[in-house]
Structure formats: structure tokens, C-alpha cells
Amino acid sequence: MVQTLIFIKRMKGDIELHAPNGRTGGSMAKTVWIGDIQDGLHNGQTIELKGWIKRTRGSNKLRFVVLRDSTGDIQCVGKLTDLGEEVFEAMKGALIESSVILNGTVVESEKAPGGHEIVAQSFQIVGAVDPERPFPINKEALNVVDEDGEPMPGGSEFLLNNRHLYLRTSRMTTMLKLRSSAFGAIHNYFRNEDFIEYQAPNFVAGAVEGGSTLFEVPYFGETAYLTQSWQLYAEAAMPALERLYTIAPSFRAEESRTRRHLTEFWHAEMEMAWASNDEIMAHGEGVVRHIARTLLDEREAELSSIDRDLELVARYADNPYPRMRYDEAVETLQGMGVDVKWGDDLDYSKEKVLTQDFDVPHFLTHYPKIAKPFYHRVDTEDEKYVLCHDLLAPEGYGEIIGGGERTWSEEEILRRLDEEGTPREPYQFYIDTRAYGGVPHGGFGLGVDRVVSWLAGASHIREVIPFPRTSRRVKP
């Protein structure tokens, strides 16, 4: 199909936009972005700007209209003498979040926020906002604080109910940009390391995580479940692709009421043939550090705008992540007077104590076999342990990676299932994959939302996903 190509100059070169040929009678494509204006690319030019009204102020002869688009904010000045009575009145009556097209001259101005402003020559409202129904999110709604007076815009019931409108406010827009860069960084990391992207089904027949609750879905007279992890299906493809990864949603029907949990979260998972626990961990460290580095390279201004300490993020990008065996962690905790005994799983309250002195993420390895499910491979050097790892983020953000070597021989996996009293039948396809050329292998799952939440310094994981799903909320 023939399409009209419009080439637009942006900071990073030419961007191709595709407009339907002739059908709309002309192009709606936008050619000027606020971010570029504030970077000085349009000084002295007369331009056409398309955007939304963020705020207005002024007198009855001079109006200031702050416009926003996806790249930033800019102050526009409208003078009665330039615009004429009719257009000036329209500008005066335009409400917040009206969409507008404004023509004017870009000037440098020390008085304008950002250093530039536009002196308007024309002003046209595209989508008006009704005064009977003004944009409900105002500065008061954004002023939500918790009991300690800390800003907590993600915790307001009103903002959660109006999430579809909250998305366009500056904090949420910033979080979505950080999130995008994090997703891109994960793809780049694994592709650069010769991993192949691979998709597993979201409807599944059985559990992956022992103990985690599954969401049931009616499935043509049968019951299916929403996947908790791609792992079992990734292991099936491991002999074909050897190094594979995905970024996909996982679902867990846990009534967790914490700032680290969602019922639907984005899971970056990798699986790797011929790999030891140490080698898998090296990729876990590699991808997390690459995400931190990418955020600094691509989103420094955004991180600063939400008051994130850039030196802290740089520390996470530039330093190796130490490894600590489970036994050592337990001893450390006991030394701190924490009531924990060997064989206990380390819950969040203990993780928090353990990580309070960490200045970078730490791996915890070699958990007792009794604390982990059957697919974790037993350490041949000491069969009390399994070859696994968790990566714990500092600043109280908790576990961001869980992974390790998999039980790979058919004989051993059957023994582990029997030891646990887990029935074989639901895992028959998984056991089958061991019967034909099993090899040592492993992988990990990374909670993408958790990593973004941590690196952004968010007050709640809800802050970094557009429409959070928790045990109490599936709307909007």
C-alpha cells in the first residue's frame, strides 16, 4: 500500500511517520516537540505546537498558558493586542487538559520556566474541556502524603480510581518513560548476549511455583490457569535454543498487601543450557546493572525530576554484586539477634534486616533443600543444599531475582517429586524433557516492575505500572 512519508527532524535524527494517503485530506503529524524547544532547537522560529494545557494564569490583557506534550512543558504568552478579542477570550476560557494547536514565535526568556517561551500568534482549541466537568486531578489531589508526611501519590484511592487520567500527570509520565527504558535495556542485554526471545503460553494446565495460588479460568468446560512463570515451558525449548529469554506477564493470586506485590506483574525470565549457578548469576547481575546504566544514560533528567539520587543509581550500575551463602546470612542474622534457625526460609522481615547495611544488591545462594521446590538442583558437594540464588535489592525493595540450576536428570527429578510428595502426573511433559538428552541448565526470573520501582525510588510498585492489578483492584 502506498503511504505518504513525512520526515521529521528530531534530536536523534530522522523519524519516519506514516500518514494514510489522502484519506484525511492532509497531515495531522506533529513537527515540533516541547523538549526540542527547551533544548534551544527552535530559537527565533515561528512554529506550530500541538499539546495539552497544563495550567493557565494571567490578566485580562495578557495570558500565560503552560502547554505540555510527551516531551515536556513550555510557557506560552498570549497578548490581547496580538490575538484579538475573540481568540484571546478563547484562550482565557480554555481549561486544564484542553488540547490545543498554537502558532507562535520561540524566544529565549530568563523569566520562563525552562528558559524558553512561545509568543502566541494564534490559538485554537481542538478538544475542549467542559467547565461542568473540569479535569478532576488538581494539585490538591496530587498532594497525598502518608502517615509520616512522605509523598505517596500512588496510594490515593482517588488517583487509583482515576488512573486513566492520572497517567498524563508528570510523575506518572516519568515513571512510564523509565519503565520503557528498562524494558528496552532487558531486550538489549539478552540480545547482545545471543539469547533468543521465546514466548510461552499464558493459559497453562498446572502450577510452577509450589504454594503460590493460581488464577482459575473457565476453558471450554475445563479449568485452565493463568501462568505464574514461563519456566517449565522454557525448559522444554532449552535443548532447541540453548539460550532464551522473555518479558511477559505472570499472574499470582496471592492476597499480598505490600508495596512490592502485584497480581499481574512483568516477568523477565531467561533459561540457559550448559550453565552453572555462578554463570546464571553473572547474567542476573549483568542485566540489572545494564538496566541501571541505561536509565542513567537515557533518563537522567527524568530520574532527577522525581528526586532520585543519581549517585545511588550509578553505584548500582558500576559495582559488582557480592554473593553470600544462605548459611552466612543466617549466621549474620543470628549475630544481629534475629530469631532465625537453619532451614527457615528467609522472609521479608529478615531480608530487610539483612539488607539494611547493603549498599548494592547482594545474591543469596545455596538455600537448604527443604526450603525450595523440587526443580531446584541439589548441590552435589553437599546434598543439604540446592544450587539457587535470590538477588536482594537494597533500600528495602526486597527480592528482585530468583533463580538457579534446575534438576536435570530424569531419575533425580522423580526422586525429588517423591520426596516432596508431589504427584508426577501434572509434570509429565516436564519429566519427558529430561528423558531425551538432559543437560545441566538453569535460569532466573526477574520482577521488572520491582526493579523499576527500586531504581526509580518509587514509594510503591503501583507507581511504575500504568494499570496496577492487586488483590483489591482490577479497575479501571
Place this chain on the structure above:
RNA sequence: GCCGAUUUAGCUUAGCUGGUGGAGCGUGGGACUGUUAAUCCCAAGGUCGUGGGUUCGAGCCCCACAAUCGGCGCCA
């Protein structure tokens, strides 16, 4: 699943020992030619989450229910 809270105008909230609810933002009207979350004046806007109880009288005390938030368990 467990524990702890909250619910007053569109939003954010004040409300004393129980005696007919105040404000800021937003909206409408007015003033102002350089504002920076503009400012100043005026106005409209409330069956105080729902149901019941105590009382001469309930936003406030008691009970139930509902919605939501925070923390824990579990995990990414």
C-alpha cells in the same frame, strides 16, 4: 489468610467535652499587560460511606455492613 487504620463539597482537609459544618484547590462572576502551583474580591457547591442504636439532641458515642489504605505471611 492475619493485624492496624481511614471514610466530611469534584479534590485535599479542619471540626473542641455530643448543642444545626469551616477552609484551600477547582468551577462561575469581577479586578489586574510579565505571571511562575500568580494574586485580590464575590458566588454557587454538603442528606458528614450505608444501615441500625443510645440521647431532648449525633460528623463526634455504640453495633453491623461496605469500600479503601498501610503492614505482615507468600513471592518477582
